[in-house]
Amino acid sequence: MDHNLLIGGAAGQGMDTLSSLFERYLMRQGYQVFVSKDYMSRVRGGHNFIQIRFSDQPLTSHRYSLDLIAAMDETTIREHLPRLNPEGYALCDEKLQEEKGQVLGFPLEASAKEAGNPKTFTTAFLGLLVKWYGLDQESIEGMILEAFQDRSPEANLKAYQLGAGLTETRIDLPQASGKDQILINGNEAIALGAIAAGVTFYSAYPMTPSTSIMNYLASKQSEAGIVVEQAEDEIAAINMAIGANFTGIRAMTGTSGGGFSLMTEALGLAGITETPLVVANVQRPGPATGFPTRTEQSDLSFMLTASHGEIPRMITALRNPRESFYQTARAFNLSEKYQIPVILLSDQYLADYSVTTDVFDYSHITIDRYIDEDSEYDHETPYKRYALTENGISPRLIPGKVADQIVLADSDEHDEAGHITESASIRIQMMKKRMGKMELLKDEIEEPWHWGTDQPEVLLLAWGSVAGPLQEALHLLQKEKDFPEVAALVFGDLWPLPVEKLKKLSASAKSIINIEQNYTGQLAKLLRQETGIFCQHSYLKYDGRQMTPEEIVEALKKEVL
């Protein structure tokens, strides 16, 4: 069973309330849920829609074809009817359209009025949906009373009941038996990862689609013991985080591409001062203001070289919410172990889609600081922040924590003590010390996810959030009898670049295809640069909308068959 519902309307019509109740309710009924959002950059009006896909099997993507449409306005019907399955229906208020073909009108507004509050329209719609699917009615009534406890709970409950009375059950859903799960999106998972990692300070400037990381952490400040500061700009945000990390806490900042552009000088500062730093870049289509509420993977090339000069850095693309949690926590450990900036690359699609997943297991997470404490420190010799050591990592002290020892960090090229130098030989030593960390990092990086055969004829290459749609596309491809033996590598860690699996699988492949949400094929360029491996074909999408599994399959059939 795999069912795809679309709820559409104008901003401000209450779709989010309807959706958040219904999707959570489905999870509590034991279904696997995948919710993706498509919203315009405006507060009122326009056309927004939410797609709720649910199943008794795990889901990793949104889909193109729809089984049911809940339309709050006419645009929704007009825009999405072509995607509706022949057996599907579009439900709406009777005033919008009376019964015609696949469109069914119901007296929803009238029910809201009867319930005593026209604003209960969405709750009436919820009743209609729950009954349509024949879901357990009792347990959602409690959720409604809780959700509307400050906004006419009784009227909402009545509207719900009236809505449910408008239809017979039309779809017979199988019982699902999911265990204890959570329904979470990429940004929320980053925020939880940061909490688990011991972050106590988050400084950022609001920028879609990264803002919800800040919002979630801000809502938990007292409980989690976190200070969230809205900085005056992104330059301040990253420099605040650097100052806080230097002073010994775990601080983080997050932004989208435009904000990251402003942060680049300070990224270099973290590099040369060897200050640990974790930055999340939740990508959106650029350049400049671009497409604020849409998705793209077009900042990879930029992340590889962001900052003038040369610094060691690590770049990890997040592939789903579950991984966003664990990789955020891992990023802090690596940033402190190697005293480097670590960039987490997400995008609007991943930031905003929610998926059911097992509750995160924090017992896998450790907080490893790599900081020398007062008790273990030699008080006789003056501390040198940039002491040259065999592997290039200097012992780290925190200012103020060790009596009689001072810590000096410098953005100028500096000597071991942190003082400004113009010495050619020290410059060479310090460059080698810093850049040598890239070699050490190679032992830390994780190979890409590998799906499919070990000796593919067709090798698909992707990164980040394309993982979800691609995984489902591979399932669909299995049904294509003529399609050759295929494997996919989906990169999470991107810098330094893990190359073992790529080298192995590309050996047998007659065709290598990169699948990316950008115009220039930035992963393919990186792979070519680092390995000489060339992608003969590509499927690139840059319209701001995440590719669906169906689109990937169609594109691959065109390229390969």
Next chain:
Amino acid sequence: MTDVKCFHSSDPSAWCPGCGNHALLAALKEALAQLDKKPHEVLVCSGIGQAAKTPHYINTNGFNGLHGRALPPAFGAKVANKDLTVIVNTGDGDSYGEGGNHFIHNMRRNVDITHFVHDNMIYGLTKGQASPTTQKKHTTEVQTEGVTLDPVKPLAMAITMGATFVARGFVGEKNQLIELMKAAITHPGYALLDIFQPCVVFNKVNTFQWYKEQTYTLPEDYDSSNKQQALMKAFEWENGIPLGILYKEDKPTYTDQREVLREGPALVNRKLSPERVAEFFNDFR
């Protein structure tokens, strides 16, 4: 009182002979010694410029960051460790030009840091261009027709932005400067001390003599709690420039206003465990 010698740095100074920075640095060390601060209890942050080399020339913790960005790391450091004495030593270009946005907003935060602006009314490191405080008609290699921009009035700006300690010093008045520095460091909240210092190489207009002649010390009975009067004083220029604490008020600091910071030990001294995430899973069930 700490022995002032413990603040001496072994790093040889790159400042020119006769530069006002030397006297300013000596006053800073003296102020810290008199306040009984230990080197490891103090963090000096700076941006880029001649003044911004200060962290190298004083034996305290130091963070010599980016041009214009002295304040944000200082803010972050104070958030991380509220027990640390955080001082920003940087120039007029760094503070009022490149870093103007941070200047405005950290005053609004009333974060408990001290901001010493080495104000020589010129760009020294880049060799003599106009700074935000360079006076009109002053010619330089770039401002060939003389400066046409109105100079910023940092003290007036600070008062209107809600700064809770606004003062001006002059390196030629050493004892007064030490007292002003001590008052600024001990002030709870954001303290701005704009310090006149001559640049002997690139500013031939605002010389030591010029500062000496133009400045006067506020009388002892001056009421520094009167905001309107302070604003008037902050605009005084042609007929004498006041030295001293122009404005001072007690207001809750950033730390006082943020529950997480106010209660309990400094963030850097808190024990953290991944377990703390468990209670938040219910938000998603």
